[in-house]
Amino acid sequence: MLRIASDTTPTSAPGWPLFDTAATRRIEQDYARQLPTHTLMQRAGLAVARLAMAIAPHAQRIWIACGPGNNGGDGFEAAAQLKALRPLSQVLVSEVRAPQHLPADAKASWLRAQAAGVQWVEQCPEYMGAQDLCIDALLGIGLQDKSTTKPNTDQRRLLQLLQQVQRSSCPVLCVDIASGLNADTGQYLTELAPTAVPEHHPSPRHTLALLTLHPGLFTSQGRDACGQVWWDDLGYSTWNAQTPAAAPAARLSTRPTSGSQPARPHSSHKGSYGDVVILGGEGLGHRGLSMTGAAWLAALTALHAGAGRVMLALLDAEHRTDQAISPWPEIMLRQPQAQDWHSATVVCGCGGGQAIEPWLPTVLQQAPRLVLDADALNAISQSASLAKLLCSRATRQQSAILTPHPLEAARLLKTDTQSVQADRLRAASALAQQFQCTALLKGSGTVIASPASTPWINSSGNALLARGGTGDVLAGLTGAIWATGCTAEQAAVQAAFRHGQLADEWPAHIPFSASVLAMHLG
Numbered sequence: 001m002l003r004i005a006s007d008t009t010p011t012s013a014p015g016w017p018l019f020d021t022a023a024t025r026r027i028e029q030d031y032a033r034q035l036p037t038h039t040l041m042q043r044a045g046l047a048v049a050r051l052a053m054a055i056a057p058h059a060q061r062i063w064i065a066c067g068p069g070n071n072g073g074d075g076f077e078a079a080a081q082l083k084a085l086r087p088l089s090q091v092l093v094s095e096v097r098a099p100q101h102l103p104a105d106a107k108a109s110w111l112r113a114q115a116a117g118v119q120w121v122e123q124c125p126e127y128m129g130a131q132d133l134c135i136d137a138l139l140g141i142g143l144q145d146k147s148t149t150k151p152n153t154d155q156r157r158l159l160q161l162l163q164q165v166q167r168s169s170c171p172v173l174c175v176d177i178a179s180g181l182n183a184d185t186g187q188y189l190t191e192l193a194p195t196a197v198p199e200h201h202p203s204p205r206h207t208l209a210l211l212t213l214h215p216g217l218f219t220s221q222g223r224d225a226c227g228q229v230w231w232d233d234l235g236y237s238t239w240n241a242q243t244p245a246a247a248p249a250a251r252l253s254t255r256p257t258s259g260s261q262p263a264r265p266h267s268s269h270k271g272s273y274g275d276v277v278i279l280g281g282e283g284l285g286h287r288g289l290s291m292t293g294a295a296w297l298a299a300l301t302a303l304h305a306g307a308g309r310v311m312l313a314l315l316d317a318e319h320r321t322d323q324a325i326s327p328w329p330e331i332m333l334r335q336p337q338a339q340d341w342h343s344a345t346v347v348c349g350c351g352g353g354q355a356i357e358p359w360l361p362t363v364l365q366q367a368p369r370l371v372l373d374a375d376a377l378n379a380i381s382q383s384a385s386l387a388k389l390l391c392s393r394a395t396r397q398q399s400a401i402l403t404p405h406p407l408e409a410a411r412l413l414k415t416d417t418q419s420v421q422a423d424r425l426r427a428a429s430a431l432a433q434q435f436q437c438t439a440l441l442k443g444s445g446t447v448i449a450s451p452a453s454t455p456w457i458n459s460s461g462n463a464l465l466a467r468g469g470t471g472d473v474l475a476g477l478t479g480a481i482w483a484t485g486c487t488a489e490q491a492a493v494q495a496a497f498r499h500g501q502l503a504d505e506w507p508a509h510i511p512f513s514a515s516v517l518a519m520h521l522g
């Protein structure tokens with residue numbers, strides 16, 4: 001998902017820091033002060049040119065769409081560098097704004113592109129082929145919402161070029177971030193979002209983030225818009241690795257260095273890995289809608305993910321006799337009223353339907369570690385007394401992890417899905433604050449937030465996971481990891497990463513389903 005395009009020093013803290021626009025501006029000013037004028041843009045242009053040659057080594061034509069600000073300046077600079085590095089290739093530029101109206105850095109790069117012999121064209125040539133390359137240098141972190149003002153000549157021209165970039169049939173390399181995408185949230189400005197291909201792009205897409213990585217590259221619409229993300233810090237972390245001029249807005253989770261499964265001491269036993277109890281699975285007898293499969297999926301996952309013991313308490317009173325024997329003999333069946341909730345890690349709500357609500361006061365008060373999923377979250381969003389019980393857990397040193405999808409998060413926050421998706425970091429942080437717990441907001445670029453901690457964005461996963469039951473697998477996996485003794489935040493971050501990593505590494509010859517995913521966790 002993230003590749004490093006320079007010899008950037010890895011951070012000593014876990015995860016890659018993600019800086020929002022305001023923090024990036026502070027870092028840029030701090031760094032630019034130390035360097036000769038124009039150095040940063042020259043480094044940016046060279047980084048773009050080098051990556052362009054790496055991803056399109058056989059390109060005969062490289063078309064660069066250059067916007068009205070410094071993102072466009074990076075484009076002019078890349079054009080100049082490409083012309084020097086690839087004199088036989090056609091390097092073509094289309095601009096939004098005449099050079100006399102460009103910022104100083106961008107104007108200097110425009111002059112360098114002219115001097116290098118770059119060719120100016122009105123628009124993307126129709127003869128561009130699949131081996132050629134399109135570079136999107138229209139808008140970077142200077143994006144502004146101009147929807148309330150009447151479009152001027154620059155805006156109309158920018159939209160015209162942006163549409164050509166978005167419909168490009170050759171690979172696209174975006175400079176810093178895909179144009180039109182908000183670097184803080186990963187949401188497109190409505191008027192700049194792709195219209196012909198709303199969900200995915202027909203040609204491969206790469207994005208070279210410059211100086212810092214931004215949250216918007218990795219969540220919401222960012223993953224589809226930016227494709228493969230590369231990063232060049234332009235030398236900043238070598239110059240100032242320890243004390244960046246601003247704090248990160250989030251961290252990007254990375255592959256654990258010790259491997260996915262920590263080594264188990266020889267002298268360990270089942271008690272070393274904790275008990276996980278799954279409570280959920282409304283039975284057919286309640287409303288004629290069986291949801292026991294969801295609870296089974298969570299239990300099966302906890303079993304294969306390595307929990308010491310797994311208990312399954314189904315909310316299926318009418319079918320109790322059918323449940324005397326588990327199809328997986330390692331999973332111990334329990335009647336909810338016979339279960340002691342005081343010591344185990346409880347995963348509550350998978351397929352719980354309406355039958356979960358009467359059990360929530362008990363688990364909210366008794367379970368020391370509680371993962372709340374699906375219908376448990378819906379019940380809490382509709383009941384002030386349950387919400388109060390959830391909030392009060394923190395005062396009793398009991399922790400909780402909420403695992404909502406955007407609609408469940410919207411219900412808990414008394415808002416709508418669109419508002420949640422408009423700023424996923426803010427929504428997850430609001431849930432964590434409101435309920436004093438860890439919130440894992442599912443979706444493209446899962447966000448994990450805890451009170452008083454920098455939130456995480458998960459870097460793994462793909463659309464294979466967009467099918468029924470994978471959320472139950474994530475809940476069971478979170479419970480199994482948490483039961484081994486880590487913190488709620490660590491459990492949520494590790495579970496989200498492992499869940500997505502399995503999908504990323506899924507063998508093409510094995511049909512994907514949630515239950516097969518659960519059984520691949522060993």
Ligand SMILES: NC(=O)C1=CN([C@@H]2O[C@H](COP(=O)(O)OP(=O)(O)OC[C@H]3O[C@@H](n4cnc5c(N)ncnc54)[C@H](O)[C@@H]3O)[C@@H](O)[C@H]2O)[C@@H](O)CC1
Nearest residue numbers: 040041044068069070071139140141142143144155176210
């Ligand atoms: N100055 C430098 O030396 C460096 C600049 N960098 C680049 O500079 C970029 C930021 O530059 P800027 O601050 O100039 O910002 P941008 O170049 O992203 O955009 C600013 C321009 O776009 C126009 N604009 C914004 N929203 C618009 C909209 N919705 N419709 C039409 N026009 C719109 C603005 O009026 C302004 O002219 C970064 O993303 C990065 O690519 C980096 O390479 C680091 C070094």
